[in-house]
Amino acid sequence: MTSLSEASFILTESPDHPGWMIWELSDPTHFNSLFGPFLLRMEGEVARVRMMPRHEHSNLQDNLHGGALLAFIDIALFAASRGFGVIEAGTAVTLDLSVQFIGAGKVSEPLEARVDLLRETGRLLFLRGLVVQNDGTVASFAGTIRKPTRR
Known part of the structure; x- marks a missing residue:
């Protein structure tokens, strides 16, 4: 029998x-697919999660829409957690997410979240990071994830 985690997400080497690894949903009809596929790379204690913003992620100023940036950060927390080996996917949930917008994100240029795992407890993950694009910082963030409940 295939578990929810194995059935929900695909992690494969990027050709x-x-x-880099490709991290994406196996069912493209869910929300994450509006932003992916995502690239994931571990560099020491930092998970790098990358996406390519498209026109549909833009605001009326042709910059990255703040809501799209928030969604990317939330998704990056889960991709990074997979990279850290602390959750595979499935029914984990975001408990909180704090974001500070620092600069405008550009459409059609790779956007990257660099995520640190601050602490892991029995049920929680505490993470923080920066969203960068080229040489600039777009946002900083901190979030808490509740790990999946074992059934």
């Missing part, structure tokens, strides 16, 4: 980006 186009050596050293």
Whole structure:
């Protein structure tokens, strides 16, 4: 029998980006697919999660829409947690997310979340990071995830 985690997310080597993994939903009809596929790379204690913003992620100023940025950060917390090996996916949930917008994100340029795992407890993950694009910082964030309930 396939578990929810195995059935929900796919993690495979990227043929186009050596050293990166592709992290995406197996069912493209869910929300995350509006932003992915995502690239994931572990560098020491930092998880790097990358997406390519598209026109549909833009605001009326042709910059990255704040809501799209928030969604990317939330998704990046889960991709990073997979990279850290602390959750696979499935029924984990975001308990809180604090974001500070620092600069405008550009459409059609890779956007990257660099995520640190601050602490893991029996039920919770505490994470923080920066969203960067080229040489600039777009946002900083901190979030808490409740791990999946074992059934």
